Every structure is written in structure tokens, then in C-alpha cells.
Amino acid sequence: MNVITTALAGVVILEPRVFGDERGFFMETWNQNTFAKLGLDLSFVQDNHSRSRQGILRGLHYQLQNPQGKLVRVTQGKVYDVAVDIRRSAKTFGQWVGVELSAENHRLFYVPPGFAHGFYVMSESADFQYKCTDFYAPEHERCIRWDDPTLKIDWPLVNNEMPLVSAKDAQGALLPMAEVFA
Template identity: 65%
Template structure:
């Protein structure tokens, strides 16, 4: 298992070691001691699975209380996954990193507490699974608009078409208006 640094030091891309043959493959997706040695000391309390069709954009979500760290991966299809630093005290406040996660590349991303998270589906559909360090608390959930001009996220929109977003995500606030962490 390799832990690759990103432009934001707290966000990691994790490449598992994959063992395969004619029957299929095996890979370890989480190993507490290895993650801890890489600086990710997380206690996961909830696992989630979503399926989305091509062109769907989910996010940018975060919980202002009960902040969630997320270990995310794709088990079918491909997405462009994004983490945005929402911590005012951070030297990377307001910066984002993006990574293509797919069933093929088997990469994962560690999105620490204090970050907004979202993804855009590049394939016909995608099954997205993730582990969380805090339980979902809808009363604390916040959403920053996916197309916020200040963040200027370079979403790889299929054919330049507007993404499919939920009503809740369409009502997200601008980054400048967003409630942030200290």
C-alpha cells in the first residue's frame, strides 16, 4: 500500500497492492497500522455506498459539527473526486485537490475532517463507497456550490454539459458565504 501526497498535505491518494491472476484479484483496502504509520489515525464508524449515473455531481458536502473524515473509493466506474480545505487556520484554506478514482485504478482518497467533498461521475454509472469517521448528521451538513467561482474547480464535465445535481446541491452557498472551521 502506497500513500501518495497531494498538493494539500493532509489529503492522501492511497494505492493498494493488488494481487491478481486468472481468477480475479485481491487487495487490502484498509489496514489500521499502515494508515496510522502514514499519519491517518482514523476511527471509522459508518460505511456508505452510492450509485450515480454519468454526469452526476454530488457535493461539495461537509458537516460543520461532527466533521467527517472520509476514505473514498470507486468499485464500479470512474469519478473525479474533489476535496476542498474549509479550515480557516490552514495554509491551504480554500484550495482543492482532485483525483480520478476508478474501479480500474483502484485508488482511494483520504479526505480528512475539515474538508468539503464532492465527486463527478465520468463513466456510464459509478458505485462509490466510503468509510466515515463520524456519523451522518443532516442538521450539521453544509454545501458549497460545485461551480463556485472562487474555488474554480476544474471539473472534467462530459461534453461540457451541465452536471446532474440534487435540489439540495443546487442550493449550495458560495465559498465566501460558507460556514468554515476555525
């Protein structure tokens, strides 16, 4: 497994070894021993799978209590995935990193607790799967607006059209007013 560090400590891009031939391919997406050797000693408690059509943007989500680390990947289609550092005490507070994840590039993206997370679907549709280090706790979930002007996230919007977001995500807070981690 190849690990690509990012400008945000703890946020990493992972490229698994993919073994392919005329029959298809095989890859290992999670092995606790392998990840621990890479410095990612994680324990997952929940797996999620979402399907979205092109132009859908989900996020930027996080939980103040029961914060979740997420190991994300795309098994069909292509998304632009973003992690935002929302730890007020971090030198990188308010900074973000984005990566294209697709069924073709097989990349995984680890977003640790303390970061807001969101993704935008670039292909006709996308299946997005992720493992979580803590359980979903809707009463503790918060959202920062995807288009927060202080973040200046460079979303690769298809045909430069506004994304479709949920009503809840449209009501997300701007970072300067959001409840964040200390």
C-alpha cells in the same frame, strides 16, 4: 500501500497493492495497523455506498459539527473526486485537489475533517464507497456550490455538459458566504 501526498496537508491518495491473476484480483482496502504506520491513525464508524449515473455531481458536502473524515473509493465505474480546504486558518484555505478514482486504478482518497468533498461521475455509472470517521448528522451538513467561481474547480465534464445536481446541492453557498471551519 503507496501513499501520494497532495498540495493539501492531510489529503492523500492511496494506492493499495493489488494481487491479480486469471481468476481476478485481491487487495486490502483498510487495515488499521497498516494505515497507522502510514500516519493515518483513523477510527471509522460508518460505511456508505452510493450508485450514480454519468453526469451526476454530488457535493461539495461537509459537516460543521461531527466533521467527517472520509476514505473513499470506486468499485465500479469512474469518478473525479475533489477535496476543498475550508479551514479559514489554513494557508491552503479555498484550495482544492482532485483525483480520478476508478474500479481499474483501485485508488483510495482520504479527505480529512475540515474539508468539503464532492465527486462527479465520468463513466456510464459508478459505485462509490466510503468509510466515515464520524456519523452522518444532517442537521450539521452544509454544502458549497460545485461551480463556485472563487474555487475554479476544473471538473472534467463529459461532453462539456452541465452536471445534474440535487436541489439541495444547487442551493449550496458560495465559499465567501459559507459557514466554514475556523
